Structures are given as structure tokens and as C-alpha cells.
Amino acid sequence: MLIPQSIYELRDGLESGAFSATDVITHFLTIIKEKNPEINAFIDVYHDEALRMAAAVDEARKSGTHVSALAGIPFGIKENMHFKGKPTTCCSNILNGFIAPFDCTAVRQCLDAGLIPLGKLNMDEFAMGSSCEYSAYGPTKNPWDLSVVPGGSSGGSAAAVAAGMVPLALGSDTGGSIRQPASFCGISGFKPSYGTVSRYGLVAFASSLDQIGPMGWSVADIAAGMSVLHAHDPLDSTSENVEKPDYEAALTGSIKGVKVGVPDGLINDHFHPDVVARFEESLDTLKSLGAEIVPVKFEYFDAALSAYYILAPAEASANLERYDGVRFGYRSPDAKNLKEMIIKSRSEGFGDEVKRRIIMGTFVLSSGYYDAYYLQGLKVRSKVIEAFKDVFSSVDVMALPTAPSPAFRLNENSSNPMAMYLSDIATIPVNLAGLPGLSVPAGFSSDGLPVGIQFVGNAFDDTRVLNVGHAFQTVTDFHTKRPGVQEAG
Secondary structure (H helix, E strand, O other): OOOOOOHHHHHHHHHHOOOOHHHHHHHHHHHHHHHHHHHOOEEEEOHHHHHHHHHHHHHHHHHOOOOOOOOOOEEEEEOOEOOOOOEOOOOOHHHOOOEOOOOOHHHHHHHHOOOEEEEEEOOOHHHOOOOOOOOOOOOOOEOOEOOEOOOOOOHHHHHHHHOOOOOEEEEEOOOOOOHHHHHHHOOEEEEOOOOOEOOOOEOOOOOOOOOEEEEEOOHHHHHHHHHHHEOOOOOOOOOOOOOOOOOOOOOOOOOOOOEEEEEOOOOOOOOOHHHHHHHHHHHHHHHHOOOEEEEEOOOOHHHHHHHHHHHHHHHHHHHHHHOOOOOOOOOOOOOOOHHHHHHHHHHHHOOHHHHHHHHHHHHHHOOOOHHHHHHHHHHHHHHHHHHHHHHOOOOOEEEEEOOOOOOOEOOOOOOOHHHHHHOOOOOHHHHHHOOOEEEEEEEEOOOOOEEEEEEEEOOOOHHHHHHHHHHHHHOOOHHHOOOOOOOOO
16 A cells, blocks of 8 residues: 655545555554664654554544544654653753653644654754754764764754655754754755744743744645644743634745845855755746746844854753753762752763853853843844845845755764854844744755755745745655655756
């Protein structure tokens, strides 16, 4: 029996009776068993629970009980989102043994819609990283080439979709952590407008920047995911009570007359030639669809990167202060007093990248440097927001490369934090301004590695961004390519 990988094809097949939810779940669990040992995308698989939930969906359909159109479709959960009764470790030893006491709202919305969780997905520790190498469970590998990274921090989510282990995965994006791995793994990934999807139950890295979003093969899959995830949540003080659009109906595929802004001052010698070539080809594709390409002025990519690595570590320093060995998670067995217990627990429990950012954040928040660094970072953030407002006064969306390069090799940048941070230069400004950002496959490098293009819109103009990406996918087939099939070039 042929089980499709796209959400809408799975939905149609389940509703028509072409296959059952049990068939679907069994299929994807088989792929996980086959592929996960070498890719390491799933760190926990809910085999028995998933099959029980699938059987319940099948029984409900058989008896005529109303179920959601998406009931029976599997999804994966990034390891920084709570699923009640299951471990939430954020891929850190500091949370070893912690069991989630409640459901993340985004996870609960998926469960209420009848989607079936297959397990938790690997990530950079506390979502701090761009390669999925900083994990207590070991690195995730890219299904296109096991010698390169899948991107991060949602690398496990991206790799699981790319390898065909799950059709929909939840990721979180603080500075590009959905879009960059989507680019590296040749899938579609969406960071919604800040406040559109509840953050309740998402373990915080940087609260003013974090956002949950869906990852799938196509923009149509993303729209189906957003139709479930978008909701106002009174449990989340940052949740915006905005009208929920019809995400799937918004995918008309028509972008004739849409003004697409292309920022100057971004692409330079640091961008891989193949990335530049695929981006220019993508702009030609947009032109062929009737879009108008408009050069726009945006001068804050470098400044935004600097501001982000002041503001995000500052928020991380405050958020991660709670992990002290006293209340939950890891506690050092060798401490002789309270102070020593806290120091040893944090020293032994946190990885190097998390320690680096905590130290950096604590420094910029200290009394002697707060004005010189943290307040300056806030001022730059305000400038970034104003610059985006100016851009969207003259264009409908922006287009830019998702990342400066295709996926880099494992361990290539793990000891070079600056090189790792620069991989997010095109995505970070979007988080600072709280805007929607979408990465879709735009072709391949000369080595056969995926390359993505990113579309950015004004705040809460999420459906317009998705429609531009969908239109692009109606005339390209990059999102239909699978690892092991695509030839280099």
C-alpha cells in the first residue's frame, strides 16, 4: 500500500478510506525504525501510544463519529515543547529526568485536531545553535548527506521531515531555527508572526523572540499546520487576539502584481555562489508569475545580528537562571553545600554553547555594561522594526536567501561560534521585528545539497507570505525532491 508523504494527500486518503490511520502510523513508524539510527532525528518514539491513538481514530471513523479532517495524520514534537507525562529535556543534561506536567498549547491543539504524535525530535541544547550538534543526545545528520549538518536548532524536526519519517513537525524559531534547517534539508518551514501561535509550554530561550511554527514538505502542508496552530491563548500573555484567516483558502497561487522587495546590502562575498545563483533564478521565477521585483533599502543585517547576540543571551541568562539543581532536573551528587550544589549542577548540566550564552547575557545585563550593551541592543531592535515598516510601505513581501550557504560539514563550525552565528544573518532581523518568515526549497548546490529562498511579510500578513511561497511551488518541483533521488547540480 502506497502511503503519501504530504498532509493533504494523507487527509484525502484517510477521508476516502483508501487507507486507515493505523496504516499511516505503521508506515511512518517503520521508516523511523529504518532511518533514525543513522540520522538521529527522533530521540524518543511513542510507538505503542501512536498505534493506540490510530486505532481509536479508525474506530471513530468506522462508527460514524465526527473526527477532524486531519485526524490520524502523524506529527513530531521538538524536544523543547511539553507533552504531558513525557520527558522534556531540551536536549540538555540539566533537565535529565524531568517529566512534563502539562501539554504545550501547540501540542494540545494538534492532539485536539486528531493528529498523532510519533515522538520527540532532537535539537541544539535549549535551542541554542545553528547545526543540531549541541545536543546531549548527539548530533542529528542531514538526510541528503550524512556528513553535513541539518541546520538548527530545529535540526531534528527538519531532518525527520526530509527523511520521510514524519509529514509534519513542530519547530521553534528564535533567530532562524525553523527556516535555516528547512533550507539545509530541502523542506518548507514557517515562522509565523509573533503572537500568532501560543508559546505556552515552549521552554523559553529568549521569550520576546521565540515562536513555534510548522515544518513540512510544501507550503500547502504548512497551511494545514497553521490552520491547527493559530489560536489566541489566554495562558500566553504574548498571544495576540487577531482574526484567524483561512490559511488553505489563501493559497490561490496567483501573485500577479505582487511587489517583491529585494534588499540591498545583504549578499556579499560571504554568500556561497550557488546560493546567489539559486536566488537570482528564483527571482526570475517570481517575475514569470507576474510579480514585480523591487530593490529596497535595508541596512540593518549586520547590526541586527549584533543586537540579537546581545538581547537573546540576555533573555537566556534570565530564563535559564531557574535551572539550579534545587527545583527540578539534574542535581550534582558531589556538592557539600547549597552554593556548591548550584555551581556544580549548572557547570555539569549545561553544555558549552549554553554556558557561553549565559555568560554573555549575564555580562550585558550587569550594572556596569547594561547601558552600553543591552540598551543599545534594544535601540537597534527599534531601528530594525522601523526599517521593516519603511520597506513594507512600498512592497508586499521581501525575498532573500534563507542562509548564506548550503549545509556545512559536521564539526566544521562547532568550535567557531562566530561562523555559526553568521549562518543566521538573513533570518535574525525577522525575529527582532516579530514578522512572518517562510523558507521554501529553491534548488540545489553543485554538490547536490538543498538551497532555500526566504519570503518575509509585514506583521500578521502571514497568508500573503504563504501564498507567494505556494505560487513559487506551483511552477517549481524542488519541494518534491527526496534525499537519495536528486542528482548533484
